[in-house]
Amino acid sequence: MIRTTACALDCYDACKIKVTEGMFPKMTGDNEHPAGDGSLCTFLNRSIHNEVRIEKPRVNGVEVSMDEAMHAVCSAFKKETSLFWRGSGNMGVMQEVTNLFLERMNGTLTHGSLCDGAGDAGIVAGRGVNRVLPLEQIKEADTIVIWGRNVTVTNAHIMPFLAEKNTVVIDPVNTAIAKKSECHLQIQPCSDIYLALVLARILVMEDRQDNKWLEKFAPDYKAFFDFISEFKMSSFLGYCGVDLEEVKAIIPYLCDKKVVFLVGTGVQKYTTGNAVLHAIDSLAATLGIFGKKGCGVHYLSNSKLGFDNPFEVVCKTVSKVTTEFSDFDTVLVQGGNPAESMPDSTRVCKSLEKVENLIYFGLYENETSKRANIVIPAKNFFEKEDVRLSYGHHYVEKMNKIVDSHIGMSEYAFTQYLFDAFRLEGLESEEHYIRFWLNQCKEEDGNYVSAGFEEIPYAEGFGEGGNEPFVFIKKLDDRFFHATDVDKRFYLLSSKTSKALNTQFKRDTKIQIHPKVGYLEGDKVKISSSYGVVELEVVLNENIRSNCVLVTSNTLGVNFLTPSIESDEGENACYQEVKIKIEKTEGYIK
Numbered sequence: 001m002i003r004t005t006a007c008a009l010d011c012y013d014a015c016k017i018k019v020t021e022g023m024f025p026k027m028t029g030d031n032e033h034p035a036g037d038g039s040l041c042t043f044l045n046r047s048i049h050n051e052v053r054i055e056k057p058r059v060n061g062v063e064v065s066m067d068e069a070m071h072a073v074c075s076a077f078k079k080e081t082s083l084f085w086r087g088s089g090n091m092g093v094m095q096e097v098t099n100l101f102l103e104r105m106n107g108t109l110t111h112g113s114l115c116d117g118a119g120d121a122g123i124v125a126g127r128g129v130n131r132v133l134p135l136e137q138i139k140e141a142d143t144i145v146i147w148g149r150n151v152t153v154t155n156a157h158i159m160p161f162l163a164e165k166n167t168v169v170i171d172p173v174n175t176a177i178a179k180k181s182e183c184h185l186q187i188q189p190c191s192d193i194y195l196a197l198v199l200a201r202i203l204v205m206e207d208r209q210d211n212k213w214l215e216k217f218a219p220d221y222k223a224f225f226d227f228i229s230e231f232k233m234s235s236f237l238g239y240c241g242v243d244l245e246e247v248k249a250i251i252p253y254l255c256d257k258k259v260v261f262l263v264g265t266g267v268q269k270y271t272t273g274n275a276v277l278h279a280i281d282s283l284a285a286t287l288g289i290f291g292k293k294g295c296g297v298h299y300l301s302n303s304k305l306g307f308d309n310p311f312e313v314v315c316k317t318v319s320k321v322t323t324e325f326s327d328f329d330t331v332l333v334q335g336g337n338p339a340e341s342m343p344d345s346t347r348v349c350k351s352l353e354k355v356e357n358l359i360y361f362g363l364y365e366n367e368t369s370k371r372a373n374i375v376i377p378a379k380n381f382f383e384k385e386d387v388r389l390s391y392g393h394h395y396v397e398k399m400n401k402i403v404d405s406h407i408g409m410s411e412y413a414f415t416q417y418l419f420d421a422f423r424l425e426g427l428e429s430e431e432h433y434i435r436f437w438l439n440q441c442k443e444e445d446g447n448y449v450s451a452g453f454e455e456i457p458y459a460e461g462f463g464e465g466g467n468e469p470f471v472f473i474k475k476l477d478d479r480f481f482h483a484t485d486v487d488k489r490f491y492l493l494s495s496k497t498s499k500a501l502n503t504q505f506k507r508d509t510k511i512q513i514h515p516k517v518g519y520l521e522g523d524k525v526k527i528s529s530s531y532g533v534v535e536l537e538v539v540l541n542e543n544i545r546s547n548c549v550l551v552t553s554n555t556l557g558v559n560f561l562t563p564s565i566e567s568d569e570g571e572n573a574c575y576q577e578v579k580i581k582i583e584k585t586e587g588y589i590k
């Protein structure tokens with residue numbers, strides 16, 4: 001017998017999983033699923049099985065029964081102020097069922113994002129809603145522009161959809177896909193907005209814009225063309241660190257072709273992150289590629305678009321990026337690790353340490369669980385029922401329980417315990433909520449499909465109803481770039497690696513530096529920013545620009561370097577809005 005579920009890890013692919021039952025159960029991807037190719041990545045094949053789980057609940061460092069631990073949780077929620085801070089360790093919809101309890105306790109939730117919120121805001125500014133571009137449209141494209149997304153690491157299951165296409169890569173790093181592409185523009189970090197506007201300007205100068213589409217769907221295009229004609233091309237090219245001929249080399253891949261842009265999150269980890277996606281969308285609109293077969297811009301979409309969310313509540317909220325934990329008597333951290341994954345770790349850790357009742361509800365030990373007074377082990381996604389939406393494609397999967405486990409409790413069971421303990425009414429059954437999500441899905445060839453799915457998004461127009469025009473970007477205010485482009489410090493790139501999902505799984509202690517900078521492989525270096533210091537070991541990497549360093553997001557201490565600031569729109573963390581100094585040290589690497 002074969003049972004099915006879906007991977008709940010924070011990843012574009014949201015793979016469907018098949019598990020054969022029997023003496024030697026085997027787990028594979030589903031090669032019949034439209035978004036899969038039958039394979040699973042190393043996180044599922046190895047990491048998740050090797051990682052040591054928290055098995056026993058703890059109160060003040062002492063292992064206790066689950067009932068004793070939940071009594072302590074109840075006492076903590078009798079205090080005056082409480083906050084839920086939820087991470088993205090598990091992307092199942094049932095994670096949010098805990099909101100229902102918090103609302104009844106008059107507690108506080110967070111708003112904003114540590115991931116894609118700035119880019120999402122830029123997309124919404126132009127298109128009105130952030131719809132997913134179906135993989136099937138990507139498959140129809142002639143040219144794929146991979147813009148700041150290391151697809152082979154973060155989105156490997158999209159690779160079959162890119163086969164035999166012309167690929168253009170725009171990335172400060174010479175990634176594996178960049179090496180195989182027709183063109184690679186190795187631009188400066190934080191200069192993506194300038195490149196998008198330069199490309200739009202070249203299209204207009206060469207009269208290659210799609211006038212027919214613009215007249216119909218984006219009638220304010222003349223104001224945009226005036227805006228891009230005002231800037232000095234040579235200055236913008238200088239910011240990008242590439243010359244005009246290199247940029248012009250990609251124009252033939254964009255014009256009179258079916259073009260898809262795949263944009264990653266790295267381009268928007270700045271205060272201007274919203275403007276970057278808005279500028280890339282404005283370039284796409286100049287080409288007239290929205291609403292056409294085999295065309296569009298693929299970013300992280302709003303996976304809940306079109307759904308009624310039974311866990312949407314009316315609560316006070318505070319910023320997820322600059323959360324002041326110490327303002328609350330009780331803080332519940334669920335499926336996350338703010339002590340290491342939020343920017344500005346020095347501030348965050350000090351703030352967490354002042355919380356009277358810090359409750360950690362999760363799978364693995366980390367810097368947050370170590371600081372918690374109450375630790376509740378969670379069930380992993382093989383051990384509970386759930387529903388998986390995806391920000392990378394439009395398929396929805398019912399997550400069936402695959403194994404029984406004595407470890408931990410599900411988010412639903414946690415919520416139910418608290419409803420019972422506080423004699424609250426109104427919590428529906430787990431099955432009710434799961435059906436509530438699935439019943440809203442459409443069905444296509446035996447697969448659930450997102451309620452917001454459109455085969456060719458924006459074919460009729462923009463906005464919720466598809467009857468609004470596209471809105472172009474009209475201003476540019478890049479304080480960080482202009483404040484720092486002349487100094488000698490290094491840009492920090494903090495991309496993902498195939499070994500970890502942020503602070504989940506394998507951790508690292510390395511910094512990647514271009515050999516030209518003068519350090520040797522294995523040198524111990526002190527890295528500092530205005531926010532903090534960390535010691536790391538040098539790995540030489542010729543694939544990055546010499547004015548950048550790459551410290552992957554699973555690196556211990558990387559967020560001691562990053563700032564507690566939010567993007568101008570979208571309330572997003574600005575992990576890369578910082579420049580760092582490097583000094584050699586003989587010190588011990590922690």
Ligand code: SF4
Pocket residue numbers: 007008009010011012013014015040041042043044156157
């Ligand atoms: S590729 Fe992504 S969704 Fe698929 S198994 Fe790996 S982490 Fe999960």
